Amino acid sequence: MTFARDQWYVAAYGHEIGRDLFARTILGEPLVFYRSEAGEVVALADRCVHRRYPLSESRLEGDTIVCGYHGFTYDRAGACVSVPGQARVPRTARVASYPVVEQDSFVWVWIGERDRADRTPIPRAPWLVDPGYATVCGMEPLAARYELLVDNLMDLSHETYLHGGYIGTPEVADTPTTTEVDEDDGIIYVSRHMADAACPPFYAKSTGIEGRITRWQDIEYHPPCLYLLHSRVAPVGVLPEADGSDPHAFHVEVVYAITPETEHSTHDFWAVARDFAVDDQEVSDFLRESNRTVVLQDVTALDLLERVIQAEPAGYQELSINIDTGGLAARRILKRMAAGDRATAAGVGTTAAGA
Ligand code: FES
Ligand SMILES: [Fe+2]
Numbered sequence: 001m002t003f004a005r006d007q008w009y010v011a012a013y014g015h016e017i018g019r020d021l022f023a024r025t026i027l028g029e030p031l032v033f034y035r036s037e038a039g040e041v042v043a044l045a046d047r048c049v050h051r052r053y054p055l056s057e058s059r060l061e062g063d064t065i066v067c068g069y070h071g072f073t074y075d076r077a078g079a080c081v082s083v084p085g086q087a088r089v090p091r092t093a094r095v096a097s098y099p100v101v102e103q104d105s106f107v108w109v110w111i112g113e114r115d116r117a118d119r120t121p122i123p124r125a126p127w128l129v130d131p132g133y134a135t136v137c138g139m140e141p142l143a144a145r146y147e148l149l150v151d152n153l154m155d156l157s158h159e160t161y162l163h164g165g166y167i168g169t170p171e172v173a174d175t176p177t178t179t180e181v182d183e184d185d186g187i188i189y190v191s192r193h194m195a196d197a198a199c200p201p202f203y204a205k206s207t208g209i210e211g212r213i214t215r216w217q218d219i220e221y222h223p224p225c226l227y228l229l230h231s232r233v234a235p236v237g238v239l240p241e242a243d244g245s246d247p248h249a250f251h252v253e254v255v256y257a258i259t260p261e262t263e264h265s266t267h268d269f270w271a272v273a274r275d276f277a278v279d280d281q282e283v284s285d286f287l288r289e290s291n292r293t294v295v296l297q298d299v300t301a302l303d304l305l306e307r308v309i310q311a312e313p314a315g316y317q318e319l320s321i322n323i324d325t326g327g328l329a330a331r332r333i334l335k336r337m338a339a340g341d342r343a344t345a346a347g348v349g350t351t352a353a354g355a
Contacts, residue, residue: 004337006112010257023056127273136288137271144306171197190326
């Protein structure tokens with residue numbers, strides 16, 4: 001499958017970009033990032049127009065990059081403003097610049113036709129900057145195509161098998177899910193509500209709940225990049241109040257940004273925001289370490305799958321079951337996005353599939 005262009009992707013956390021040149025490849029395009037003196041993030045193609053030297057291996061001078069090979073100098077819009085040995089700068093001397101928006105702790109970059117960027121809203125993950133929440137986060141490089149991470153996140157039944165002892169318990173795999181697809185907005189919802197489940201260590205240690213829990217997992221995937229898992233945990237039988245408030249539950253917002261690096265590698269951004277024990281450093285340390293371990297369990301499995309796929313003969317047929325409904329919907333929407341065929345997205349209406 002090819003990439004979905006004309007989309008916003010998370011390129012980095014805001015805290016990763018400063019006054020040092022920062023290289024990251026997004027959708028196969030090598031980019032260089034830096035923060036201007038005014039603090040705005042700049043993204044340019046990471047290849048000098050002269051002899052292709054990576055601008056990320058060069059140096060910043062004020063808001064310009066001076067190429068480390070022969071000194072072509074670029075402004076923040078990517079225009080070359082000086083070349084060595086002659087006064088005239090060739091008219092075509094410029095590198096591509098990319099629209100960038102900082103939002104919810106992420107640096108989003110637009111990959112595609114520039115004039116479409118303004119018309120395409122960026123999905124939100126407001127908890128990551130909400131003072132009522134405490135957040136831990138990271139990014140793990142994945143040596144696997146991004147579709148494998150989408151599959152992985154859309155079907156959490158794998159928690160029982162791959163993440164036992166951390167976030168998996170038997171009830172996750174045993175409890176059916178419901179899937180809804182908002183075709184107009186291109187959002188996929190997968191819910192699994194466990195009324196009476198064992199409390200995995202991830203939640204037992206962080207919340208202090210002893211005994212069984214009511215555990216809800218509500219996934220909201222905004223293809224291609226942003227994946228949200230609204231996780232609600234409470235002592236068994238404790239439900240939200242009639243007015244919708246939910247003071248006796250613990251809420252964890254698990255956020256992933258799935259950004260293809262190349263056809264066969266992915267930037268796996270993960271963040272965990274909680275609305276309890278927000279000032280407790282020990283809980284933060286525990287959740288950071290636990291979640292990173294869980295992410296690395298997925299990374300190991302998906303890197304393995306990538307090698308399996310690359311080695312197999314063409315034409316292998318997978319077998320899908322009910323748990324795959326959300327993942328299959330995601331594949332369909334991603335395929336449509338990759339084809340650039342937004343027109344067919346309109347007017348189909350909402351479909352629901354029990355799974
Ligand atoms: S390669 Fe950049 S100035 Fe020559
Ligand atoms: Fe997982």
